[in-house]
Amino acid sequence: MERYFQEEIECMNRDKLKELQNERFLKQVRNVWDNVPYYKKKMKDIGLSLDDIKSIDDLHKLPFVTKDDLRETYPYGLFARPIKDCVRIHSTSGTTGRRVVAGYTQHDIDLWNDCTSRALVAAGATKDDVVQVCYGYGLFTGGAGLDGGSHKVGCLTIPMSSGNTSRQLQFMTDLGTTIICCTPSYAAYLAESIHEAGIRDKIKLKAGIFGAEAWSEGMRETIEDMLGIKAHDIYGLTELSGPGVSYECNAQKGMHINEDHFIAEVVDPETLEPLPVGSKGELVFTSITKEAFPLLRYRTKDICVLNDEPCSCGRTHIRMSKPMGRSDDMLIIKGVNVFPSQIESVLIEQGYQPNYQIVVDRVKNSDVCEVRVEMPSEEFTGELTKLNRMEKGLSDAIKNMLGIKVKVRLVAPRSIERSEGKAKRVIDNRKI
Ligand code: DLL
Numbered sequence: 001m002e003r004y005f006q007e008e009i010e011c012m013n014r015d016k017l018k019e020l021q022n023e024r025f026l027k028q029v030r031n032v033w034d035n036v037p038y039y040k041k042k043m044k045d046i047g048l049s050l051d052d053i054k055s056i057d058d059l060h061k062l063p064f065v066t067k068d069d070l071r072e073t074y075p076y077g078l079f080a081r082p083i084k085d086c087v088r089i090h091s092t093s094g095t096t097g098r099r100v101v102a103g104y105t106q107h108d109i110d111l112w113n114d115c116t117s118r119a120l121v122a123a124g125a126t127k128d129d130v131v132q133v134c135y136g137y138g139l140f141t142g143g144a145g146l147d148g149g150s151h152k153v154g155c156l157t158i159p160m161s162s163g164n165t166s167r168q169l170q171f172m173t174d175l176g177t178t179i180i181c182c183t184p185s186y187a188a189y190l191a192e193s194i195h196e197a198g199i200r201d202k203i204k205l206k207a208g209i210f211g212a213e214a215w216s217e218g219m220r221e222t223i224e225d226m227l228g229i230k231a232h233d234i235y236g237l238t239e240l241s242g243p244g245v246s247y248e249c250n251a252q253k254g255m256h257i258n259e260d261h262f263i264a265e266v267v268d269p270e271t272l273e274p275l276p277v278g279s280k281g282e283l284v285f286t287s288i289t290k291e292a293f294p295l296l297r298y299r300t301k302d303i304c305v306l307n308d309e310p311c312s313c314g315r316t317h318i319r320m321s322k323p324m325g326r327s328d329d330m331l332i333i334k335g336v337n338v339f340p341s342q343i344e345s346v347l348i349e350q351g352y353q354p355n356y357q358i359v360v361d362r363v364k365n366s367d368v369c370e371v372r373v374e375m376p377s378e379e380f381t382g383e384l385t386k387l388n389r390m391e392k393g394l395s396d397a398i399k400n401m402l403g404i405k406v407k408v409r410l411v412a413p414r415s416i417e418r419s420e421g422k423a424k425r426v427i428d429n430r431k432i
Contacts, residue, residue: 036079133159142242169199189419203227232247251313265283278307352394356425380413
């Protein structure tokens with residue numbers, strides 16, 4: 001049996017949890033009503049007053065908050081606490097429009113650390129572990145989030161940040177790192193580099209906590225095999241603190257949502273109607289404990305399925321599936337909805353590493369999609385007929401999965417740029 005952190009909350013009876021959520025939710029609605037004029041106006045605009053929200057069952061009456069609201073109120077317009085009570089900000093890595101700025105009181109940081117410490121414990125972390133945090137430190141929430149959780153568990157924490165792969169490997173071997181935290185694409189790159197350097201037998205890794213971007217089950221298997229570890233998913237977003245909104249236990253069958261801090265809903269992205277548990281739709285979160293930057297019914301744009309069946313690990317918090325794409329960055333190619341993760345799963349099935357790029361263009365009013373995939377080094381002989389055969393094989397497999405024809409171009413090993421943070425998988429030239 002795993003040792004649980006904050007066992008009494010994570011394994012709480014569901015009725016008790018609902019009571020706790022109800023109490024926290026009502027307090028939070030009052031908090032935004034009293035302290036965020038923008039939110040009060042949003043409620044009044046649809047004819048809602050504080051008295052209309054009597055319990056958690058009235059959650060669906062509240063208006064949604066979107067990234068547009070965050071941009072409109074940039075930088076401090078949604079803060080529910082004065083600046084003097086805030087101790088930190090983090091910000092999104094968005095490249096278009098205004099960045100999102102999220103604020104934290106010390107209490108918010110403490111609760112966030114609780115959330116990430118649960119993720120670490122679920123991955124087997126104890127005081128005996130050495131945790132190498134290779135998520136970026138700084139405005140991005142990855143570094144600070146996992147760092148805080150690691151301290152809370154009492155692990156020896158190595159605040160590496162991202163990049164400088166040779167130094168990452170040196171510390172990993174010299175300091176005996178047992179758990180790494182980074183994006184899955186960087187984990188795959190580290191795994192490749194470890195093999196190339198021939199130091200697989202010198203590393204002591206047992207687990208990894210990988211998130212911040214979509215990754216397939218196939219990619220999990222690749223990383224687990226190459227590093228001999230258990231790879232755990234972790235999910236979160238800046239607007240809701242950062243990593244640790246949900247995380248995977250040993251069962252690896254979905255991520256447990258920290259429901260004592262976040263209420264999850266799944267809604268139809270078109271009609272915005274709440275959907276029953278088990279339906280696929282857009283994930284919406286209400287943060288019920290955050291003081292400085294509380295968001296009610298925040299539309300994440302992540303497409304997921306919730307699962308409230310009991311988990312073999314014993315935790316009672318519901319689980320969310322891996323995000324299956326985003327309602328806003330889903331690609332539509334020749335009228336077909338395409339998620340990059342679908343292409344990734346075909347590549348892995350066909351025995352390729354997940355080093356790829358999807359390039360979409362529009363030629364004579366028709367979409368053209370090229371998938372650039374790295375050739376496995378052992379197959380890279382320069383023999384043209386073999387290359388053509390492999391490209392056709394992959395193209396057929398992708399057509400089987402998506403129903404559309406894409407051009408596959410195999411490129412030299414290591415020619416696709418590696419990312420130290422989130423990988424840039426899609427180049428959509430149609431928007432330019
Ligand atoms: O990516 C927070 C984070 C850091 C999560 C480290 C996990 C680990 P943002 O930069 O605000 O925050 O990006 C949030 O990234 O809405 C999802 O679309 C995506 N995302 C986050 N975790 C996962 C995951 C951080 N495990 C956005 N799987 C979210 C798939 C993820 N997508």
